[in-house]
Amino acid sequence: MRLKHLILLVLISQTANAFNYTNLPELNLTIETPPYEIVWDYNIDQSNAVDEVPLEVKPIDDMPFKNAWIKIMALEKTIHDTETNISVASREGRILVKYDYISTCPPSTYDWDRCRGRRYKLVGWNEELRIYANGEYEGNSKIESYSIPCTENTLELRAELYLEVECKRYSLEEYEINETEYCEEEYDGLRYYDGIIEDSVTYLTSDMYPEANLTFKAIAENPFEASKGILTVEAKAPYSKLEARIGGKSLTYSGNAYDIEAYLPNYNLLRISTYDLPHIIESNLFSRIYDIRDNTTGEINTTIEFILTYEETKNILSSKNCEITLTDLFQNEVTIENLCEGDWKQTKIETVTNGKIYANGDEIQIRAVLTHEVNPIADKQVLIYYAGDEFSGITDERGMVLLTFTAEYPYNRIDVIFPGEDHYLSSSRTLLIATTGSRLNAIILRILPPLLILLVSIFGIQYMLRFAGVVK
Amino acid sequence: MAVVLTLAFLSCLVSADLIGDLGTALVDIVYTEIYNAFYDLLSGMMDIILDMLIWNPPLSPAYDAWNSVRTVITSIYLVVITFAGLKLMTGTLVGANERSTLKKWVGGSILSLILVNMSFALYEFIIEFNVALSALMFHEPPLSGFLAAVAAFLILMILFTGVVLVVITMLIGRLILVLVGVVFFPIGIFLYYLPPTKRFGKLMCTLMIANIFIQFLEVVCLRIAMDAFGAMGGSFEGTIFNAVFGMAMMMLMLTVPIFAYGLATIGGMILHKTTEIVTNVIPMPVESFRIRGKQ
Numbered sequence: 166m167r168l169k170h171l172i173l174l175v176l177i178s179q180t181a182n183a184f185n186y187t188n189l190p191e192l193n194l195t196i197e198t199p200p201y202e203i204v205w206d207y208n209i210d211q212s213n214a215v216d217e218v219p220l221e222v223k224p225i226d227d228m229p230f231k232n233a234w235i236k237i238m239a240l241e242k243t244i245h246d247t248e249t250n251i252s253v254a255s256r257e258g259r260i261l262v263k264y265d266y267i268s269t270c271p272p273s274t275y276d277w278d279r280c281r282g283r284r285y286k287l288v289g290w291n292e293e294l295r296i297y298a299n300g301e302y303e304g305n306s307k308i309e310s311y312s313i314p315c316t317e318n319t320l321e322l323r324a325e326l327y328l329e330v331e332c333k334r335y336s337l338e339e340y341e342i343n344e345t346e347y348c349e350e351e352y353d354g355l356r357y358y359d360g361i362i363e364d365s366v367t368y369l370t371s372d373m374y375p376e377a378n379l380t381f382k383a384i385a386e387n388p389f390e391a392s393k394g395i396l397t398v399e400a401k402a403p404y405s406k407l408e409a410r411i412g413g414k415s416l417t418y419s420g421n422a423y424d425i426e427a428y429l430p431n432y433n434l435l436r437i438s439t440y441d442l443p444h445i446i447e448s449n450l451f452s453r454i455y456d457i458r459d460n461t462t463g464e465i466n467t468t469i470e471f472i473l474t475y476e477e478t479k480n481i482l483s484s485k486n487c488e489i490t491l492t493d494l495f496q497n498e499v500t501i502e503n504l505c506e507g508d509w510k511q512t513k514i515e516t517v518t519n520g521k522i523y524a525n526g527d528e529i530q531i532r533a534v535l536t537h538e539v540n541p542i543a544d545k546q547v548l549i550y551y552a553g554d555e556f557s558g559i560t561d562e563r564g565m566v567l568l569t570f571t572a573e574y575p576y577n578r579i580d581v582i583f584p585g586e587d588h589y590l591s592s593s594r595t596l597l598i599a600t601t602g603s604r605l606n607a608i609i610l611r612i613l614p615p616l617l618i619l620l621v622s623i624f625g626i627q628y629m630l631r632f633a634g635v636v637k
Numbered sequence: 638m639a640v641v642l643t644l645a646f647l648s649c650l651v652s653a654d655l656i657g658d659l660g661t662a663l664v665d666i667v668y669t670e671i672y673n674a675f676y677d678l679l680s681g682m683m684d685i686i687l688d689m690l691i692w693n694p695p696l697s698p699a700y701d702a703w704n705s706v707r708t709v710i711t712s713i714y715l716v717v718i719t720f721a722g723l724k725l726m727t728g729t730l731v732g733a734n735e736r737s738t739l740k741k742w743v744g745g746s747i748l749s750l751i752l753v754n755m756s757f758a759l760y761e762f763i764i765e766f767n768v769a770l771s772a773l774m775f776h777e778p779p780l781s782g783f784l785a786a787v788a789a790f791l792i793l794m795i796l797f798t799g800v801v802l803v804v805i806t807m808l809i810g811r812l813i814l815v816l817v818g819v820v821f822f823p824i825g826i827f828l829y830y831l832p833p834t835k836r837f838g839k840l841m842c843t844l845m846i847a848n849i850f851i852q853f854l855e856v857v858c859l860r861i862a863m864d865a866f867g868a869m870g871g872s873f874e875g876t877i878f879n880a881v882f883g884m885a886m887m888m889l890m891l892t893v894p895i896f897a898y899g900l901a902t903i904g905g906m907i908l909h910k911t912t913e914i915v916t917n918v919i920p921m922p923v924e925s926f927r928i929r930g931k932q
Contacts, residue, residue, distance in 0.1 A: 390781050472784075472788065473785065576694075594777055597768075597771060597856075600768075606765055611767055614773060
């Protein structure tokens with residue numbers, strides 16, 4: 166346990182105690198890997214232990230079945246997504262089927278008074294369980310393995326129970342002896358009857374089809390600065406783990422925890438469901454992460470905004486080692502590499518004004534030069550914000566834009582911004598000017614600073630001369 | 638006490654182990670939120686600091702209050718001048734020495750009266766002067782690198798946030814004092830030209846002017862710090878160094894008011910010297926009052 170965990174745990178527990186919040190829920194959630202094996206073994210045991218018709222199943226009475234039912238009880242690798250209320254299953258796994266029935270022959274139709282009708286006697290039967298996955302026959306066991314190709318996006322599992330019964334048929338026959346009518350049962354041969362009962366379930370497969378994009382908003386070019394970047398990951402299905410490696414930094418994130426819930430009440434079987442608990446599993450990358458979930462399609466868009474120091478940026482841009490690994494709900498991994506291959510160019514704005522001190526109404530002339538390293542960037546829009554107004558200009562072949570506007574007292578802040586375009590990253594510069602209410606003030610203010618420097622110099626020299634004993 | 642704390646921590650360790658990975662995840666969630674909240678707070682506060690370095694409050698809201706103060710002080714001056722005038726007119730009631738003193742009082746009062754009535758514009762001009770000096774020195778400090786460096790250590794980030802918060806509080810205090818100062822400035826001038834309250838008036842004026850120039854000194858301080866860091870930055874790219882430097886820079890900003898008041902005192906000495914030189918050439922009533930005040 167790390168120190169931060171300990172400290173926060175103390176804080177949380179103390180806060181909970183302070184609010185008398187003692188009925189904490191049972192912590193039966195799991196964080197990392199869903200406990201498929203445990204749940205599967207439990208479900209098999211539970212399924213064997215109970216011998217009842219599942220509550221949600223209506224038994225069938227249809228020749229040759231009586232009181233018959235079949236139910237796909239559990240799947241080894243399936244998760245119920247609580248956000249979309251959809252269950253997803255892995256392409257390979259095992260299925261547990263349970264069924265029960267009484268084989269029967271047609272009922273007796275004997276009418277002794279009229280000496281008509283037939284009777285059947287069950288002499289044998291033959292059952293066959295057939296498991297199909299997406300229409301393909303998989304086997305005939307109650308616990309059967311299945312697999313479907315990667316190209317298929319849904320899994321339809323069907324369990325069929327075929328039953329053939331062998332019945333001896335008897336008929337009532339009339340005959341006369343001495344004008345007396347008799348009615349007698351006669352064996353009428355063997356008859357065969359068959360029928361099928363079935364159950365099917367449909368799951369979505371957990372196909373993430375991930376797409377990732379990494380881009381920088383700013384690249385640190387000296388130790389004063391920090392780089393800012395965004396990594397976006399789009400996945401068509403929820404993932405259990407997202408691992409992003411940006412240079413030597415990494416982040417492991419999960420949007421879910423896993424809960425175990427009961428279903429099929431009289432059997433009390435268990436299934437794994439997702440529990441919305443976004444959390445960082447491990448990270449040494451300074452970042453902010455959030456995801457947006459589309460509950461109708463199940464798509465999940467994750468955004469990681471990260472910040473890097475100058476040193477880290479240098480390492481990443483030299484190694485170009487950026488990749489993500491997405492692990493689906495069934496621990497299948499997909500890796501996307503080479504995310505740092507972009508040709509980002511950090512721009513720089515240098516500005517020059519025609520002065521620093523302006524009277525109200527004076528003309529401010531600002532020359533902004535947009536460059537990347539030492540190369541000028543032409544044909545880009547540069548914006549200037551001053552006194553609530555926006556001015557814009559397009560850089561020429563020297564990367565320069567010249568803008569003129571009027572000084573307004575008391576506004577003294579000018580923001581020059583290049584918002585970024587294509588692979589050129591944004592840059593900005595804030596300038597401070599002095600504006601005065603009157604022209605006289607402006608003139609005095611222009612004179613005063615050098616005068617002040619002069620006075621301080623005279624005073625300093627005088628003081629030093631006195632200190633040195635040159636003058637008294 | 639130590640035993641109790643140890644037991645408490647041990648029991649927490651046991652509970653933590655029982656909670657397992659869910660507990661760890663929950664703690665991580667809380668930790669991440671706290672971490673992000675601190676970083677957001679810090680980023681926002683750094684922006685506020687930069688804004689406050691180039692912004693001064695408009696004085697117009699304080700004009701009415703200043704006007705009231707000016708009216709009161711002008712009325713007092715009128716009483717003083719009328720009283721002195723009456724005494725001078727009825728010269729038989731005062732001696733030659735007292736007559737000379739009264740003349741100086743009247744002269745000083747007239748100069749003071751002019752300054753009091755001009756104090757609003759004068760105060761505004763001092764602020765403009767401060768902005769002009771700041772504009773000459775201002776170079777937008779890129780601080781994001783320090784933030785990223787500090788963010789590597791939660792404890793340091795919390796400490797840094799604390800220091801930045803104090804700097805902001807100080808700058809807010811300065812802004813309030815700048816706004817309030819325009820009302821107290823005429824009072825300071827008035828008190829300065831009254832011999833018995835001269836020292837108090839001088840202190841008031843020094844504090845108010847120093848308060849205005851804190852902004853300029855902060856700009857200078859940041860500029861020097863960033864230039865120094867730029868000079869060293871090539872050899873010190875380590876995160877810890879950057880974080881510590883950022884912290885030191887903020888601490889330095891905290892000490893600026895002390896420098897400001899010190900520099901205001903030196904500035905006062907320069908003005909004093911200048912006035913002495915000027916008044917030696919052109920004798921003014923104010924000089925006599927100053928000497929008298931000294932005695």
